[in-house]
Amino acid sequence: MNIGAASEKSGLPAKTIRYYEDIGLLTAERASNGYRDYSMTDVHRMRFIQRSRSLGFSVEECGQLLSLYDDKERESADVKALAKTKLAEMDRKLVELTELRDTLRRLVRSCQGDRRPDCPIIEGLSSAKRKQ
């Protein structure tokens, strides 16, 4: 399939797919017309990257994960360790995000949304609970 179809199936913009190829995260077959030609395996790889990125993995870390994926001889303990580290990070981030969401939600509720210039959202955001 062409890059457009792969883009649609993977959720990655075509530009980004080309960029990932540039930096070595993806490779592409070429059709006789010079167009990139992707298989479902490629799309899986794209989705893998897409998901990993949205999980908070940097492109570099995606590369690590993918290299573990590619090198079937690698011990799965490596993958597990990496995943565990990321998991802890995500848990932390999730708590933080939830807190912030709740703060914002509370503030939106308490804000009148009328013409009073002293909106509590601003007040709340600038003085919200500091940690450590």
Place this chain on the structure above:
Amino acid sequence: MNIGAASEKSGLPAKTIRYYEDIGLLTAERASNGYRDYSMTDVHRMRFIQRSRSLGFSVEECGQLLSLYDDKERESADVKALAKTKLAEMDRKLVELTELRDTLRRLVRSCQGDRRPDCPIIEGLSSAKRKQ
């Protein structure tokens, strides 16, 4: 207080504080020696930006929020609308993140962490539930 102290109190690196000044998000008094001199109000503003950024507001949006904050005559409805939009976005992101965290957690649990090369983490990540 100097930039170092403000950095510590706000959680923003000094470099970043200077950068925010560059792009007009922050201003700074200057002491007689030419050093930037910050008040607690400035630190609040920094914390506001720091929190907003970590909430997923872009620097541009922080600017909008801050301009609403600065211009006391503005209706708070504007702030509320902006906050509400962001709130919806955060809720979506939170759901997505939770899903991904759970996926990763399940996978970490099912992965042996031994020398078997067929780690299910990779498999799971690359084929995880696709939506819409």
Place this chain on the structure above:
DNA sequence: CTTGAGCTTCCAGTTACTGGAAGCACTACG
């Protein structure tokens, strides 16, 4: 056979920092 969408490469720009050099300012120590 042309029109338009989709593909190609390449280069430039963007966002939000981050690092490093060169040099002035302040504190502390001998």
Place this chain on the structure above:
DNA sequence: CGTAGTGCTTCCAGTAACTGGAAGCTCAAG
């Protein structure tokens, strides 16, 4: 009082991860 070290200053360059745009080739439809 000199100097060592840390912190501040500016400025310029680099980074990550895209994103946009130009110039040109390719393909399907009318």
